[in-house]
Amino acid sequence: MDERKQKVLLAIVQDYIATAEPVGSRTIAKKYGLGVSPATIRNEMADLEEMGYIEQPHTSSGRVPSVRGYRYYVDYLMKKQDLTREEEDLIRSELETKARDVGKVIQRTGQLLSQMTSYTAMVLTQQLGPGTFKHVQLVPMRLSQTMVIVVMDNGAVYHRMIETPDSILASDLDTLSKVLNAKLQGLTMESIKLTLLKELYFEMGKHKHILDLALELIQDSLALKKEDKIYLGGVFNMLTQPEFHNVEKVKTMLSILDQEKLLCELLSGESRDEGVTIRIGGEIKDYDIKDYSVVAAPYMLSGRKVGAVGVLGPTRMDYAKVISVMDYLTKNLSRALERVILGR
Amino acid sequence: MDERKQKVLLAIVQDYIATAEPVGSRTIAKKYGLGVSPATIRNEMADLEEMGYIEQPHTSSGRVPSVRGYRYYVDYLMKKQDLTREEEDLIRSELETKARDVGKVIQRTGQLLSQMTSYTAMVLTQQLGPGTFKHVQLVPMRLSQTMVIVVMDNGAVYHRMIETPDSILASDLDTLSKVLNAKLQGLTMESIKLTLLKELYFEMGKHKHILDLALELIQDSLALKKEDKIYLGGVFNMLTQPEFHNVEKVKTMLSILDQEKLLCELLSGESRDEGVTIRIGGEIKDYDIKDYSVVAAPYMLSGRKVGAVGVLGPTRMDYAKVISVMDYLTKNLSRALERVILGR
DNA sequence: GTTAGCACTCTATCTTATCGAGTGCTAAAG
DNA sequence: CTTTAGCACTCGATAAGATAGAGTGCTAAC
Known part of the structure; x- marks a missing residue:
């Protein structure tokens, strides 16, 4: 592909991203100073179409980038676009000051992402994989009600209420906690199950009932499937995009957003461990998400990938902008989470 | 309003709810056996219109219920509609078996509600008000990292990681937990702040740093604003409603759904302590939510109102159905939460 | 009080005409 | 060989009738 073709393709992609209208030869010749006449551009465009980089919605309308065209643009032509000082400040301040717990941080991230790109933002939090047991605590709440708290080494905390006989004293619970902690320290479920249960029950037959319930929670915690949670933000923002003047399009989009599983796959699937992944239109395997692109990037917690943020938008999305926002955002998100x- | 007028109004509301088309005199005479001719019905309809119960979208089209008409229908004409055996079973099984934690229960509830009504479901969880302190536990996680866990008497559990000096031993943390628990038992923040801090610091000057951090979390937990969280479900479902063939309508709706604060007010505001509240169209004060109705009902936890579920739909919604679903659902929800x- | 008959209204839908942006091709110019 | 002006042609979008039909209100008869 010679240089002038590249320039023409770039112009088409940029213009289409900006206006959402098929772009004609005249527009290119006038707005993007290539120094040649529309007729020449038309020839180039005919070539580009033959090569599969652009398409015509119908004979005798302007050209529109094809999936392949977007891909070429993203891979070779796109210029990195830095955020403005204000934008960076906004991200930093929102994430650094305003959020005190994980949920809030996630939510803010989604809002920011959507607001700054005007597409739909998705934030995926992957449940920290099944860790090992760290601590259990039985807390008497009121007569015959006890709370079991389980802490995992990966920082997850689970809790549940259980019914306990009135006869049990706070000190009993304390002892029980102690014993459990001593016995179960650092184990995975398998080892607990196989080696220790008998021993435990033997020692503490008296409190068998509580033990059962407590162990049930511990078991649940340990076995917890890597269940992903996804936060969506700014669905409404996206409707300002001209493609959604058509109701059918809106429906398609919302039906995509309704399929949590699909979204999770889009965000987590086959993404490299760092940096932004871009999937354009039909490139998304299996599902028929033609017309939409997904830009996704993982975020880290002390070096480990623990989730991903992403943007879902029409193929005609402002990739440069999205990428730079996402880049800056994930870095700050990781920091905020830490x-x-x-x-820290 | 004489009996025949009521019948006509009932017919109009029912038919319009079912078909979303303005209903004409002929339809009523044919489908609803009133035993009179269309001309008679027309006369009645003219009267009803004069009284403000129905409206004409334009001269010479069928009639459509007005807000007042819906209100009359809901208050006097609507027949309670029981759920089918299958529907009840569905609700019960979904809520009783499948959900093991609060989040899941809430989510399932929303999904059920939306799925069974085909409108948008909202589930509001009001943060249990600021309770009193119950228990604190310092758990050593790894070198220089300690987890602070705070349990409140209302069952809320908060946790946070803090940085601790390497010199601190697990046994120190345990002692610290013990002392804190002994001192702070059952107090609200005010009393803690005013009376006990000095004493504590005096006793435990050595671990001042940890104490600070732990107290910070306790303080946060106690001071926690009654922050409401809202779960939305089935936005997509709603688009199957014929009113949303128009994009503008979709936008309006999504913009309503975007305003969390508004939604919270709709759900919690001025609702009686039990039973279903219905707000039709313009009845919703301040905000311009004409064209939409909200049906809401609180749910309980051991007798206290701890949240609300609601449905947002077009004024032309199937109130009878929604109410019965909601009624059955909130009861089961309360049980599931308990x-x-x-x-239990 | 009820109903048949009828003229009238208004929307929705279909058809037709027109406009114009944009193309591809040809032939001339560089 | 490349570029460009010129021109006929295509096709969607918009506007302007034309038509059908559902529904009304009114009048006069039952």
Whole structure:
């Protein structure tokens, strides 16, 4: 592909991203100073179409980038676009000051992402994988009600109420906690199940009932499936995009957003461990998400990938902008999470 | 309003709810056996219109219920509609078996509600008000990282990581937990702040740093604003409603759904302590939510109102159905929550 | 009080005409 | 060989009738 073709393709992609209208030869010749006449551009465009980079919605209308065209643009032509000082400040202040717990941080992130791109933002939090047991605590809440709290080494905390006989004293619960902690320290479920249960029950037959319930929670915690949670933000923002003047399009989009599983796959699937992944239109395997692109990037917690943020938008999305926002955002998100979770 | 007028109004409301088309005199005479001719019905309709119960979208089209008409229908004409065996079973099984934690219960509730009504479901969880302190536990996680866990008497559990000096031993943390628990038992923040801090610091000057951080979390927990969280479900479902063939309508709706604060008010505001509240179209004060109705009902946890579920739909919604679903659902929701939270 | 008959209204839908942006091709110019 | 002006042609979008039919209100008869 010679240089002038590249320039023409770039012009088409940029203009289409900006206006959402098929772009004609005249427009290119006038707005993007290539120094040649529309007729020449038309020839180039005919070539580009033959090569599969652009398409015509119908004979005798302007050209529109094809999936392949977007791909070429993203891979070779797109210029990195830095955020303005204000935008950076906004992200930093929103994430650094205003959020004190994980949920808030996630939510803010989604809102920011959507607001700054005007597409739909998705934030995926992958449940920290099944860790090992760290601590259990039985807390007497009121007569015959006890709370079981289980802490995992990965920082997850689970709790549940259980019914306990009135005869049990607070000190009993304390002892029970102690014993459990001593016995179960650092184990995975398998080892607990196989080696220790008998021993435990033998020692503490008296409180068998409580033990059962407590162990049930511990078991649940340990076995917890890596269940992903997804936060969506700014669905409404996206409707300002001209493609959604058509109701059918809106429906398609909302039906995509309704399929949580699909979204999770889009965000987590086959993404490299760092940096932004872009999937354009039909490139998304299996599902028929033609017309939409997904830009996704993982975020880290102390070096480990613990989730991903993403943007869902029409193929005609402002990739440069989205990428730069996402880049800056994930970095700050990681930092914010470290602060909130690890107490740094 | 004489009996025949009521019948005509009932017919109009029912038919319009079912078909979304303005209903004409002929339709009523044919489908609803009033035993009179269309001309008679026309006369009645003219009267009803004069009284403000129905409206004409334009001269010479069928009639459509006005807000006042819906209100009359809901208050006097609507027949209670029981759920089918299958529907009841669905609700019960979904809520009783599948959900093990609060989040899941809430989510399932929303999904059920939306799915069974085909409108948008909202589930509001009001943060249990600021309770009193119950228990604190310092758990050593790894070198220089400690988790602070705070349990409130209302069952809320908060946790946070803090940085601790390497010199601190697990046994120190345990002692610290003990002392804190002994001192702070059952107090609200005010009393803690005013009376006990000095004493504490005096006793435990050595671990001042940890104390600070732990107290910070306790303070946060106690001071926690009654922050409401809202779960939305089935936005997509609603688009199957014929009113949303128009894009503008979709936008209006999504913009309503975007305003969390508004939604919270709709759900919690001025609702009686039990039973279903219905707000039709313009009846919703201040905001311009003409064209939409909200049906809401609180749900309980051991007798206290702890949240609300609601449905947002076009004024032309199937109130009878929604009410019966909601009625059955809130009861089961309360039960499910008691099971999950209180361990019954 | 009820109803048949009828003229009238208004929307929705279909058809037709027109406009104009944009193309591809041809032939001339560089 | 590349570029460009000129021109006929295509096709969607918009506007302007034309038509059908559902529904009304009114009048006069039952």
